[in-house]
Amino acid sequence: MCRPERTIVEIAPKTWLMSEYKLVNTYLLEGKDTAMLIDGGIGIGNLAEDVKKLTDKPTIFVATHGDGDHIAAAGYYDIAYMNPLDEERSRSFPLGRKMAEFCIRTRGPIRNPETPVKALLSLIPDDPLPPLPDFLPMGDGSSFDLGSRPVEVIHTPGHSEGSCCLLDRTTRLLFCGDACNDRLLIGNADRDEGLREALATFEKMWARRDEYDFICQGHDALDKSDKSFILDYIEAIQALLSGAEGSPRTDAMHSGTMYPHNKIMVWYNLNKSRLFLKES
Ligand SMILES: [Zn+2]
Numbered sequence: 001m002c003r004p005e006r007t008i009v010e011i012a013p014k015t016w017l018m019s020e021y022k023l024v025n026t027y028l029l030e031g032k033d034t035a036m037l038i039d040g041g042i043g044i045g046n047l048a049e050d051v052k053k054l055t056d057k058p059t060i061f062v063a064t065h066g067d068g069d070h071i072a073a074a075g076y077y078d079i080a081y082m083n084p085l086d087e088e089r090s091r092s093f094p095l096g097r098k099m100a101e102f103c104i105r106t107r108g109p110i111r112n113p114e115t116p117v118k119a120l121l122s123l124i125p126d127d128p129l130p131p132l133p134d135f136l137p138m139g140d141g142s143s144f145d146l147g148s149r150p151v152e153v154i155h156t157p158g159h160s161e162g163s164c165c166l167l168d169r170t171t172r173l174l175f176c177g178d179a180c181n182d183r184l185l186i187g188n189a190d191r192d193e194g195l196r197e198a199l200a201t202f203e204k205m206w207a208r209r210d211e212y213d214f215i216c217q218g219h220d221a222l223d224k225s226d227k228s229f230i231l232d233y234i235e236a237i238q239a240l241l242s243g244a245e246g247s248p249r250t251d252a253m254h255s256g257t258m259y260p261h262n263k264i265m266v267w268y269n270l271n272k273s274r275l276f277l278k279e280s
Pocket residue numbers: 067069070178218219
């Protein structure tokens with residue numbers, strides 16, 4: 001059985017999409033002094049080693065949000081940032097082999113059907129993941145300077161309370177984590193409150209659309225994505241707040257109410273949004 005390769009795509013100069021075997025997207029940005037890893041996946045394979053092949057700069061870790069499939073590997077980095085609003089959420093995942101196995105068995109056949117589940121399971125490291133770091137705080141308006149490469153934090157709640165996008169002014173890319181994938185899982189259990197919060201986020205992102213050319217998603221897309229995803233969400237959520245309703249839906253990854261519109265799906269009333277927690 002050959003060991004699966006991590007897909008790495010240079011999406012802009014000194015900017016790489018490092019796909020965690022098509023399960024989660026992480027991104028590496030290099031400035032003149034420092035590199036930034038945006039999200040770190042569920043911790044399979046050896047991301048830190050793959051990062052070192054691309055940059056010799058000291059690397060800081062920045063979490064777009066506190067979900068286990070994005071922060072599990074954060075402990076490999078001495079300096080890590082996250083919005084404190086997601087702190088509690090980040091501590092609620094059973095990180096490590098159990099979560100990795102669960103993600104691979106449920107997400108693998110959907111997100112990476114060409115790679116056998118067994119091959120993905122072989123990527124789980126023998127050594128346990130280092131514990132989560134004490135995240136340094138960041139929030140709306142925080143900024144990083146990687147050395148002639150400023151990156152701004154934009155708070156974009158909806159998927160989670162603390163979700164943030166990162167605006168890279170050099171490449172004009174907006175890294176969105178799970179705030180604007182082709183499916184949005186609304187974290188707030190109160191339907192209308194969650195929808196209103198997400199709508200405000202997409203309106204805020206759209207109001208700043210002249211500051212970036214493309215968005216970069218937290219899952220699935222293996223390249224930059226069109227920013228019109230944001231408009232699709234605005235239209236869908238406005239419809240949902242004006243009386244439209246999705247249909248109950250359960251798939252291997254989620255269970256809740258799903259409303260499709262153009263390129264996107266809005267999921268709300270989630271009752272198993274964190275399926276791997278419920279079954280662990
Ligand atoms: Zn995710």
